Amino acid sequence: MNKFYITTPIYYVNGKPSIGHTYTTVAADALARFHRLKKEDVYFVTGTDENSQKNIQAMEATGESDPEVYLARMAAEWKQTWRDLDISIDDFIRTSEPRHLAGVERFWNAVKETGDIYEGEYEGLYCVGCEAFKATSDLVEDRCPLHPNKELETLKEKNYFFRLTKYREELLKLYEAGNDFVMPESRRHEIRNYVADHLSDISISREKKSVGIGIPVPGDDSQVIYVWFDALINYLTAIGYGTDETKFEHLWPADLHLVGKEIIKFHCALWPAMLMSAAKNDPLLREENGSAKLPKQVFAHGFFTIDGQKISKSLGNAIDPRALVPTYGFDAIRYYLLREIPFGEDGDFSHTRLQERYTADLANTLGNLLNRAVAMSRKYFDGKVPDPFVTQAALPEVSGEWSGKEGLDALAVAVGKAYEHTRVDHALELIWSGADRAHGAGLSQANKYIEDTQPFKLVKENPEAVGRILYALLEACRWYAWLLHPVMPQASKQIFFQIGLNEEKELSERWDEALVWGKLKAGTPLPEPRPLFPRLNEEST
Ligand code: ME8
Numbered sequence: 001m002n003k004f005y006i007t008t009p010i011y012y013v014n015g016k017p018s019i020g021h022t023y024t025t026v027a028a029d030a031l032a033r034f035h036r037l038k039k040e041d042v043y044f045v046t047g048t049d050e051n052s053q054k055n056i057q058a059m060e061a062t063g064e065s066d067p068e069v070y071l072a073r074m075a076a077e078w079k080q081t082w083r084d085l086d087i088s089i090d091d092f093i094r095t096s097e098p099r100h101l102a103g104v105e106r107f108w109n110a111v112k113e114t115g116d117i118y119e120g121e122y123e124g125l126y127c128v129g130c131e132a133f134k135a136t137s138d139l140v141e142d143r144c145p146l147h148p149n150k151e152l153e154t155l156k157e158k159n160y161f162f163r164l165t166k167y168r169e170e171l172l173k174l175y176e177a178g179n180d181f182v183m184p185e186s187r188r189h190e191i192r193n194y195v196a197d198h199l200s201d202i203s204i205s206r207e208k209k210s211v212g213i214g215i216p217v218p219g220d221d222s223q224v225i226y227v228w229f230d231a232l233i234n235y236l237t238a239i240g241y242g243t244d245e246t247k248f249e250h251l252w253p254a255d256l257h258l259v260g261k262e263i264i265k266f267h268c269a270l271w272p273a274m275l276m277s278a279a280k281n282d283p284l285l286r287e288e289n290g291s292a293k294l295p296k297q298v299f300a301h302g303f304f305t306i307d308g309q310k311i312s313k314s315l316g317n318a319i320d321p322r323a324l325v326p327t328y329g330f331d332a333i334r335y336y337l338l339r340e341i342p343f344g345e346d347g348d349f350s351h352t353r354l355q356e357r358y359t360a361d362l363a364n365t366l367g368n369l370l371n372r373a374v375a376m377s378r379k380y381f382d383g384k385v386p387d388p389f390v391t392q393a394a395l396p397e398v399s400g401e402w403s404g405k406e407g408l409d410a411l412a413v414a415v416g417k418a419y420e421h422t423r424v425d426h427a428l429e430l431i432w433s434g435a436d437r438a439h440g441a442g443l444s445q446a447n448k449y450i451e452d453t454q455p456f457k458l459v460k461e462n463p464e465a466v467g468r469i470l471y472a473l474l475e476a477c478r479w480y481a482w483l484l485h486p487v488m489p490q491a492s493k494q495i496f497f498q499i500g501l502n503e504e505k506e507l508s509e510r511w512d513e514a515l516v517w518g519k520l521k522a523g524t525p526l527p528e529p530r531p532l533f534p535r536l537n538e539e540s541t
């Protein structure tokens with residue numbers, strides 16, 4: 001059985017999850033669910049990045065003084081948010097957990113043994129917002145462009161350094177064309193340029209007395225490990241590195257690290273270089289031929305703004321995703337986030353667009369199709385799925401194309417490929433596609449088929465043909481429930497229910513076995529239809 005290990009960044013707990021964090025997590029969830037439909041052995045991890053100064057500053061701003069209590073409360077809040085949004089995580093890692101500390105220590109020692117850690121003095125600037133050291137070339141008007149309101153710290157400290165530059169050539173090889181280590185391609189160019197022209201060794205510790213939080217450097221109590229060096233290792237410790245070798249060997253390397261575009265230097269340069277270094281002294285991290293076992297891909301998506309503005313605490317515009325659930329339900333939020341912007345590009349979150357998509361795509365297109373197919377079948381065929389083979393009556397001529405079986409076959413292949421390539425936005429676009437598509441089996445086309453054939457008029461003169469039309473539509477709804485499940489698990493369950501199927505039974509099949517035309521049985525009783533996406537109440541929006 002293929003395994004599929006997928007991660008999100010572990011998030012700082014200096015605030016609650018926003019729409020931005022939700023975007024990454026929901027996308028990862030959709031991909032994890034897709035791979036589960038293929039019956040792969042999926043492991044999906046998210047978590048919290050706790051050994052960070054910015055968490056401590058946030059704690060102090062709330063008037064609290066016990067980091068352990070604060071971090072535990074916040075981690076619980078993040079975990080609960082993902083539960084509330086039906087995120088199907090297999091594990092949630094906190095970097096304050098003993099299992100993480102054990103792995104970090106092992107990893108540090110391996111890198112040290114390779115000879116890639118040396119003592120030096122760091123003199124320069126540090127942005128707590130990014131938790132990163134800054135060169136003057138990184139600044140805009142003497143400030144961090146990502147955190148222009150934060151004062152930069154001026155540091156002059158004795159630190160441990162990592163020989164990042166030693167791995168320049170190996171990294172450049174990793175980014176070569178044909179190797180999809182960094183996706184999308186535009187990010188690969190960006191990181192290649194950075195590594196080729198700007199890479200320098202990096203400080204990987206801080207003086208304990210100046211930061212107040214962090215994992216102690218093994219063998220030197222006066223220093224703590226730099227938070228990014230510790231945080232990246234979560235991808236190993238979450239699956240047993242340092243605590244459960246069997247599990248680790250089964251799951252590592254990661255198949256996909258999903259991240260936002262602002263943290264690619266850490267994920268696409270520092271992280272593989274750290275692994276290359278540690279692998280030289282840790283057999284768990286290398287292939288039999290001696291090369292490091294590296295993650296297969298880092299996919300960096302774009303950034304959401306809200307109504308055109310950067311999401312920021314100081315602007316007070318961060319939206320708690322849970323606040324939207326009572327109005328829209330979480331499937332609609334998931335759909336909107338993943339459909340609205342091409343995966344990899346930036347985009348804007350707007351309430352108006354969310355409402356428009358809810359009404360046009362979900363209520364009017366998907367909801368209506370299901371409702372009409374079920375209601376007509378119940379009315380004309382005794383409350384049951386009609387039998388399409390009752391007669392060989394020719395289907396009526398229709399304008400446009402609705403090829404049912406062949407169309408859906410092609411659609412499922414294309415949608416599968418889109419999920420496979422992390423293009424959830426493409427998958428959704430295909431599912432909603434209409435007459436303009438080569439294979440007219442998307443939702444818009446299915447609706448058009450009803451308009452073209454007018455079963456409600458045809459039923460008097462040719463009920464057999466109507467039986468075939470309605471069967472095709474109900475069976476198509478079964479396919480849509482499968483294709484949509486990764487993004488909209490609740491709607492998918494409802495669709496199965498409304499066409500007389502049991503979700504659990506249906507999903508026990510494998511994607512390619514289930515997506516075979518004609519599996520919906522004629523005569524299946526259809527329950528009373530209910531709107532899948534009820535109209536939005538103006539007052540609530
Ligand atoms: O960077 N649009 O944590 P973080 C899209 N702890 N995605 C967004 C977003 C937005 N407006 N805002 C946040 C860290 N994200 C480190 C990571 S990993 C070893 C350590 C998402 O809390 C996006 O995935 O600042 C981004 O990369 C991540 O949240 C940053 O979360």
